[in-house]
Amino acid sequence: xxxxxxxxxxxxxxxxxxxxxxxxxxxxxxxxxxxxxxxxxxxxxxxxxxxxxxxxxxxxxxxxxxxxxxxxxxxxxxxxxxxxxxxxxxxxxxxxxxxxxxxxxxxxxxxxxxxxxxxxxxxxxxxxxxxxxxxxxxxxxxxxxxxxxxxxxxxxxxxxxxxxxxxxxxxxxxxxxxxxxxxxxxxxxxxxxxxxxxxxxxxxxxxxxxxxxxxxxxxxxxxxxxxxxxxxxxxxxxxxxxxxxxxxxxxxxxxxxxxxxxxxxxxxxxxxxxxxxxxxxxxxxxxxxxxxxxxxxxxxxxxxxxxxxxxxxxxxxxxxxxxxxxxxxxxxxxxxxxxxx
Amino acid sequence: xxxxxxxxxxxxxxxxxxxxxxxxxxxxxxxxxxxxxxxxxxxxxxxxxxxxxxxxxxxxxxxxxxxxxxxxxxxxxxxxxxxxxxxxxxxxxxxxxxxxxxxxxxxxxxxxxxxxxxxxxxxxxxxxxxxxxxxxxxxxxxxxxxxxxxxxxxxxxxxxxxxxxxxxxxxxxxxxxx
Numbered sequence: 436x437x438x439x440x441x442x443x444x445x446x447x448x449x450x451x452x453x454x455x456x457x458x459x460x461x462x463x464x465x466x467x468x469x470x471x472x473x474x475x476x477x478x479x480x481x482x483x484x485x486x487x488x489x490x491x492x493x494x495x496x497x498x499x500x501x502x503x504x505x506x507x508x509x510x511x512x513x514x515x516x517x518x519x520x521x522x523x524x525x526x527x528x529x530x531x532x533x534x535x536x537x538x539x540x541x542x543x544x545x546x547x548x549x550x551x552x553x554x555x556x557x558x559x560x561x562x563x564x565x566x567x568x569x570x571x572x573x574x575x576x577x578x579x580x581x582x583x584x585x586x587x588x589x590x591x592x593x594x595x596x597x598x599x600x601x602x603x604x605x606x607x608x609x610x611x612x613x614x615x616x617x618x619x620x621x622x623x624x625x626x627x628x629x630x631x632x633x634x635x636x637x638x639x640x641x642x643x644x645x646x647x648x649x650x651x652x653x654x655x656x657x658x659x660x661x662x663x664x665x666x667x668x669x670x671x672x673x674x675x676x677x678x679x680x681x682x683x684x685x686x687x688x689x690x691x692x693x694x695x696x697x698x699x700x701x702x703x704x705x706x707x708x709x710x711x712x713x714x715x716x717x718x719x720x721x722x723x724x725x726x727x728x729x730x731x732x733x734x735x736x737x738x739x740x741x742x743x744x745x746x747x748x749x750x751x752x753x754x755x756x757x758x759x760x761x762x763x764x765x766x767x768x769x770x771x772x773x774x775x776x
Numbered sequence: 777x778x779x780x781x782x783x784x785x786x787x788x789x790x791x792x793x794x795x796x797x798x799x800x801x802x803x804x805x806x807x808x809x810x811x812x813x814x815x816x817x818x819x820x821x822x823x824x825x826x827x828x829x830x831x832x833x834x835x836x837x838x839x840x841x842x843x844x845x846x847x848x849x850x851x852x853x854x855x856x857x858x859x860x861x862x863x864x865x866x867x868x869x870x871x872x873x874x875x876x877x878x879x880x881x882x883x884x885x886x887x888x889x890x891x892x893x894x895x896x897x898x899x900x901x902x903x904x905x906x907x908x909x910x911x912x913x914x915x916x917x918x919x920x921x922x923x924x925x926x927x928x929x930x931x932x933x934x935x936x937x938x939x940x941x942x943x944x945x946x947x948x949x950x951x952x953x954x
Binding site: 448521522523525576577578596597598599600603607610611646650651653654655656657658661662763764 | 790815816817819821822825836837838839841842843844845846847875911912917
């Protein structure tokens with residue numbers, strides 16, 4: 436039985452996205468409307484605004500995704516998938532409720548998708564020939580984790596942040612340095628003209644385990660600028676970025692070696708950072724493993740990855756109940772699922 | 777008597793800031809609101825981790841900035857069963873604070889620790905324990921001055937209790953806020 440055409444809906448944070456994925460994970464359409472302009476004024480995602488903006492954007496975004504995919508049958512798709520968590524409660528509810536309503540109206544299955552699993556599937560859309568096991572470094576505004584993927588649906592959490600996510604550190608440091616939102620691209624841009632060796636910022640727990648800590652680094656940046664108000668902003672940004680990337684890559688490499696993985700896969704919004712991409716690629720060449728660096732479109736939140744993950748979940752666990760609630764703190768289901776692909 | 781009160785102490789590094797928070801935690805009761813105030817890098821995360829761990833939270837207390845609110849079940853040993861850690865950093869309008877449903881969670885017996893809580897104070901109720909962390913000072917960059925103040929009916933008369941819990945960090949600089 437071939438996989439159905441799946442409409443994916445993603446509203447967990449500040450992107451309103453819809454996509455249609457067909458059999459063989461073929462992306463027929465992927466539409467993303469970002470609310471970055473709305474949020475830029477506030478230096479971060481404002482949940483109330485996010486929820487409201489999703490409400491306004493979702494219907495036209497879905498219509499466009501269906502149209503671009505040429506899905507004009509009755510029903511237009513064979514299933515509807517939506518992110519059920521983790522994310523912002525109000526935002527998640529908009530997408531999830533909409534997906535359930537469409538599933539009822541079209542009489543097609545509904546499936547809830549874990550946003551984190553979606554990011555893992557994003558790599559699969561870019562690199563269809565992934566070989567297991569592999570280590571995924573998932574870095575975004577809300578998450579920083581190292582996950583061992585032994586096969587689809589079979590995940591082992593190796594480590595995660597004990598305080599701030601890497602993307603959050605970028606956002607907070609960018610705001611502190613007056614660089615604007617979103618912080619990642621802003622720091623990346625400014626750091627390009629700076630000396631990454633100007634400040635020796637701490638690499639918390641770099642030698643120990645797979646957990647991360649970025650709260651102290653943020654504090655160190657604040658203290659350094661207070662001590663030296665005339666410090667060059669590009670130097671501070673470059674040194675900060677160097678410290679984050681250094682810790683991320685050091686731990687990811689160690690995880691790949693320790694688990695005998697065949698590749699290192701980057702996922703999440705921070706995967707768009709140019710220094711992180713370059714370092715991961717260089718490290719993988721040196722270690723002779725595959726570097727799976729996602730395209731820019733697959734780094735950021737999108738619905739193609741949700742549709743792809745939903746398609747797989749549907750085939751391996753069946754539809755979700757319409758009672759499925761949104762869960763802002765949803766964790767990656769570890770060890771669950773069917774072995775192998 | 778409904779008089780607000782305050783006391784101040786010094787901590788010398790992150791470890792003692794964490795210990796200070798842990799010493800304060802046993803004072804709070806179900807339904808208490810604690811506002812955590814301090815600039816970026818003041819040590820709010822360290823405080824929250826020490827506070828949560830002392831309430832019996834297992835596992836790391838991670839930043840609530842992204843999800844705004846994180847809830848933790850506390851171990852059975854203590855009186856407090858639910859620890860709510862919130863962050864108002866990204867909120868811009870007071871009415872959005874209401875969307876976090878903190879008063880409802882408090883009414884159900886949770887203890888809430890709210891970062892950047894001073895901003896939300898007007899809608900979070902009249903009773904609160906406010907913890908203000910100010911970094912730096914003549915003794916070095918890791919030093920913190922932590923001021924703990926109680927206001928509203930829930931905290932009136934609890935100065936003695938707080939002072940006793942924190943006695944290892946004294947002597948206090950007595951502050952009698954109006």
